[in-house]
Amino acid sequence: MKKPINDFKINMPSKSVNESFLRTVCAAFSGLCDPTVEEISDIKTAVSEAVTNAIVHGYKDKAGRIYIDAALYPDNTVKIRIKDKGCGIADVKKAMEPLYTTAGDDRSGLGFTVMESFTDKVQVRSAPDKGTVVTLTKKISGKCE
Amino acid sequence: MKITVSDKSMTVCLSGEIDHHNAAALREKTDRGLMKENPQELILDFSDVSFMDSSGVGFVMGRYKLASSIDCKTVVTGLKPRDKKILLLSGMQNKIEFR
Numbered sequence: 001m002k003k004p005i006n007d008f009k010i011n012m013p014s015k016s017v018n019e020s021f022l023r024t025v026c027a028a029f030s031g032l033c034d035p036t037v038e039e040i041s042d043i044k045t046a047v048s049e050a051v052t053n054a055i056v057h058g059y060k061d062k063a064g065r066i067y068i069d070a071a072l073y074p075d076n077t078v079k080i081r082i083k084d085k086g087c088g089i090a091d092v093k094k095a096m097e098p099l100y101t102t103a104g105d106d107r108s109g110l111g112f113t114v115m116e117s118f119t120d121k122v123q124v125r126s127a128p129d130k131g132t133v134v135t136l137t138k139k140i141s142g143k144c145e
Numbered sequence: 146m147k148i149t150v151s152d153k154s155m156t157v158c159l160s161g162e163i164d165h166h167n168a169a170a171l172r173e174k175t176d177r178g179l180m181k182e183n184p185q186e187l188i189l190d191f192s193d194v195s196f197m198d199s200s201g202v203g204f205v206m207g208r209y210k211l212a213s214s215i216d217c218k219t220v221v222t223g224l225k226p227r228d229k230k231i232l233l234l235s236g237m238q239n240k241i242e243f244r
Contacts, residue, residue, distance in 0.1 A: 016166035041196075041227060048198040052165040098234065106172060108203040110234050117234065 004071035004079075005144060006032060014055045014064040014084065022068060023048040029070050030078045034142025042118035043078065043138060049111040050082040050134040057102065058086025058132055072144040083133045089126040096124065146171055148178045154186035155179065160193035163201040175208055179217065187212045188244075192223030201228065202235050209241055220244055 008029055012018045027044040035043075047068075054066050067083040089095045095102075096116075101109035115122045119138045126132035147158040157175050161167070179187060189205060191197070209219045222244040224232065229243070 016164075019164050019166050020162060038227075044196065045198050045227075045231070048164055048196075052198065052200065056165060099236075106168065106200075106203040106207040108199045108206055108235055110199040110202055110231070113234050114199050114231055117230070 002074050004073055007069065007071040009067075009069040011065050011067040014059045014062075014066050014086075016052075016055055018066070019048060019051050019055070022051045022066065026068065026070060026080050029072075030138075030140065033072055033076055033078060033140035033144035035140045036142075039138070039140055043080070043136075046115045046118045046122075046136050046138075047080060047082065049114050050136065053111050053134070054082060054084035054086065054132065056107065058084035058088075060087065074144070076140045076142065076144045078136075078138050078140055078144075080136045081133055082136070083131065085131040088128045088130045088132055089124070090128050092124050092126055096122075146174060148174070150178075150182050150184065153184055154188055155182045155184040156188040156190055158190045158193065160195075162196040163194055163204060164196070164198050165200045168200045168204050171204055172207060175204075176211055179208070179211055179215065183215060184217055186218045186220060188220045188222060190223045191221065191225070191228055194223075194225070194228065197228045197231060199231060199234075202232055202237075205232060205237065205241065206235060209237065218242065 026047040070080040096112040098113040099109040101107040119136045121137040123135040219241045
């Protein structure tokens with residue numbers, strides 16, 4: 001992939017109250033590519049899933065930080081990485097199965113499925129006690145500046 | 146959110162954003178209403194929901210489980226196409242009614 005033409009970084013405490021802000025700021029950044037309303041919503045939803053996973057699973061509601069860095073590329077692709085330094089995932093393939101969850105009631109187990117539905121590519125790098133990095137890639141129909 | 150009870154049904158009008166952060170409060174209020182009113186039908190109205198991620202699906206799944214345990218049918222209404230797409234990923238269309 002070519003060099004990014006724009007990028008930003010942010011990190012915040014892994015508090016659930018920050019979920020809305022983080023998904024909104026990533027969606028706003030993608031706005032630099034003149035996306036459709038649908039594309040903005042897709043990114044907002046996918047980022048929300050990844051951030052929630054970091055809070056609920058990565059840190060298991062303990063204190064930590066969520067690290068996001070995002071970049072825009074000349075081919076109008078947005079790449080967003082959501083990283084945590086939490087407990088990591090022992091079996092990534094299993095974790096990405098639809099409806100599979102290690103959390104309790106009211107967790108649907110659809111986080112990764114939603115991410116895959118609304119982006120072009122989802123990459124997950126994780127290991128026990130080594131944290132997790134989720135990279136979301138989406139091609140935007142507009143032109144990135 | 147607003148809860149209204151009429152005849153044999155209880156309608157929960159959801160609004161704003163449904164994510165992990167605010168789903169807990171929605172869950173508590175809905176469950177309290179369900180156990181108090183013991184309706185035959187629980188209607189979850191998503192018409193005023195501006196954003197939903199899979200936490201919204203978890204909310205529906207959890208309410209369906211509790212409602213079923215007291216012989217109450219679960220109905221979902223007012224879903225925008227995107228939110229319906231997310232909910233359908235759960236396969237719940239076999240268990241709940243979409244209006």
